[in-house]
Amino acid sequence: MIEELLPLGVEHAEAFGDLAGAWLYAVEESAVAGAGPERRAEFATARHLARRALSRLEVAGAPLPAGPRRAPQWPAGVVGSITHCAGYRVAVVARRTEFAALGVDAEPNEPLPVTVLRRIATERELARVADLLVRRPEVRWDRLLFSVKESLYKACTPLAGQWPGYDRTDIVLDAAGPALTARLLPGPRPGPPPCGTFEGRWLVRRGLLLTAVLRPARPAPG
Template sequence: MIEELLPGLVVAVEAHRDDPLWDTPLFAEEEALVERAVAKRRREFAAVRGCARRAMEKLGVPAQPVVSGERGAPVWPAGLIGSMTHCDGYGAAALVRAGELASLGIDAEPHGPLPEGVG
């Protein structure tokens, strides 16, 4: 669904709770970032990286680690810009070749009623 919201030159991959991407093996550099995290956080982390790797492959880029940089932002391989998001039971990544867009950002939230006072 998320790919329907993005320009056609963006490659988006999403995974729902039962998708095998939730059990994506991590590169050592990624594993080090979540070695102390609880299982739920580790699975979310793995799912979005699995989505990112699949998006890389669709762009013809070999799958590579996606580590966190300053303030937790993903560090993309040279030549790519992208964004990742996750919420309860859902993860997604969107990538594009650098130079085709100035920036790219996605976000997901569970579908449900907004808290009182938010509208």
């Protein structure tokens, strides 16, 4: 399913539930120390899928410990992203020579609590979501906006070493198609925003919302 959002050069592995036999390296166990069996199975499945995706890049399987912000620490020369929600897990990876950053997220196609929406959205984004909910109510655009911001967080943070905040974005979604633009807004300090603009795509399928954003390592010719 996720492959519909990914360009050539990005490999993936996905599952619609936890995988029997998924295991963890000892260094990965610390991230789920004290977690319940469901959380541990979800985490182990995601790491298993990440190693499967890495094998499609011909990168040997290796431990993927959690970093300072709990994101996986990928092998040298690789960028990647993992997401999981009820009934779905996916990992995507690419070589740094092809992509500078990428991020994916999955969410249920259900309303986002209003308190959360107002905390993470700008006034411009709130207006767009309200309009889109009228035009295509079968898509939960409020939750989709949140998902794009989650994807952007995963792509931007490793690239810039910081995250300006969920309220410092400008997300443009299109009711007519899957294309999206995710832009970081300038912060209070002088200078350009830390990550700039990402292009991406979204999909609604099987009761899920999927989003992906990426930045090529090199600008497209022409």
